[in-house]
Amino acid sequence: MRIAFLTTGFSQGNKEATKITISLLARTLQKQGQEISIITQGKSSEHEQGLSIFRASSPIVKGLLSYPLALHKTQKKFHILHGFSAAPALILRSLLSRHFSQNAKIVHSLKSYSKSKWGRKGYWLLNNADVVTVPTEVFKRRLIARGVKERKIKVIHSPIDCQRFVPFTATEKSKLRKKLGLSKKIIFYYGGTWNGKGVQDLLRAFTFLLHQHDAELLLAPRYPLEKKHLQTIQQLGIADRVRMVQEEIDVPKYLNAVDLLVLPYRSLVGTEGNPSCLLEAMACKTPVVTTALPELxxxxxxxxxxxxxxxxxxxxxxxxxxxxxxxxxxRKRLTENAHRKAQEFDVKKIASELMKVYKIASIPVPKRI
Known part of the structure; x- marks a missing residue:
């Protein structure tokens, strides 16, 4: 099957979870015999880690025309145009691109809730898709309430690589902690640090924890930590207990070296509905504290x-x-259960579920008599 993934975020050096999960899914589908092309904005096409990435640039209609232009560069006809976004209106990328692949079926995945007001408009456009996927039942109910036809919506989880994210042995963990210079109890956080991630709550919680435990807070922010967080660290007097890793990290190693991962989400706006950080820690048998959001x-x-x-x-x-x-x-009871649960999100399983969606999308809709 020839499939085009239409998405943003494929610039070089981008560390967003969406790029990581889409790339993982694309490579897995390719290994299963599918032909995948990444369609995105930019100046030049390239091959990156086994993926063919086609780019074009157009300022017209906020760059929406970049996608049909990039698709045209492939000189291929596709069976499936699969768009990924947070904003529902961005299904227009696929609808416009179908001009160059007129028999293609359209699948659109909403990976997260959009952070912008504009991004929360245009839900009705999703009814032009053959299938719409979302990561949670909560998200599905939200779409139905906004007028998207229930029969078009399928829940497909975001994937992780359970062959990469594995628990280390006690000996391996001990050696790794020494290598990383970790001696105290280590509380870990990695990823984005905007307001909805709850980093301010973590910093204050860590201050309370220090009254009882000789601990260190290890932060691996995706981008340089915001000024307000740096100020809070100074104001709370915990600068000597907070360590920051600015360079790109080997996530499985860090997850296996720390004592806890804390994900204090205030909301999942701008975050994948099945957060990769949560699933990756579960797969590594790292204990997790998070917040009781309905999606989680x-x-x-x-x-x-x-x-x-x-x-x-x-x-x-x-x-x-x-x-x-x-x-x-x-800790042992939770992590054993979490490890088993994480296997449900393995990329091979998710890729198989997605292939079923593509086949559903390809079934002709009976015409009304």
Whole structure:
């Protein structure tokens, strides 16, 4: 099957989770015998890690015409045009691109809630797709409430690579901690650091935790840490207990070296509905504390795979962190359950589910008599 992925975020050096998960999915589908082309904005086409990336640039209609122009560069006819975005209106990329592949079926995946007001408009346009995928049932209900036909919507989770994210042995972890210079109890956070990620809540919770534990907070932000976070670190007097890693990290190694991963989300706006950080930690058997958002409660249960607290509640966050640090039996039970659950999100399984969606999209809709 010839499939075009239409997406943003494929500039060189981009570290966004969406690029990582889409690339992983594309390579997996290629290994399964599908022909994948990445269609995106930019000046030059290239091959990157086994993927063919076709780019074009157009200022017209906020760059929407870049996509049909890039698709035209492939000189191919596609069976599936699969668009990825947070904003529903960006299905227009695929609708415009179909001019050059008129028999193609359109699948559109909403990976997250859009951060912009403009990005939350145009849900009705999704009815022009053959299939719309979302990562959670919560998201599906939101689309239905905004007029998207229920029969068009399928829940397809975001993938992780369960062959890359694996738990290390105790010996391997000990050697790794020495190599990384980690001696205290290590609380870990990695990824984006905008307001919805809850980093301010983590910093305050960590301050409470220090009253009970000799710990260090290890931050690996995707981009340089915002000024307000740096100021908060100074104001709380915890600068000597906060370590930042600015360079790109080997995520599986860090997840296996730390004691806890904390994901204090205030909301999932701008974050994948199945956050990669959460799933990656689960696959590595790293204990996790996160927040009880409805979308996350679809994936994991508090006291079953992770500990969950109310968003924007640093005191409860600190108590949950302390509880995990102090209770080895609880850690073992949660991480064993979490590891099993993470396998449901393996990229091979998700790719197989996506192929079923492509076949559904290709089934002709009976005409009304």
């Amino acid at each position: 409660q679809e994936i994991v249960g508090t006291e079953k795979e992770v500990l969950m607290v109310r968003p924007r509640d640093p005191a409860s966050l600190a108590l949950a962190m302390a509880r995990l640090l102090e209770n080895a039996t609880l």
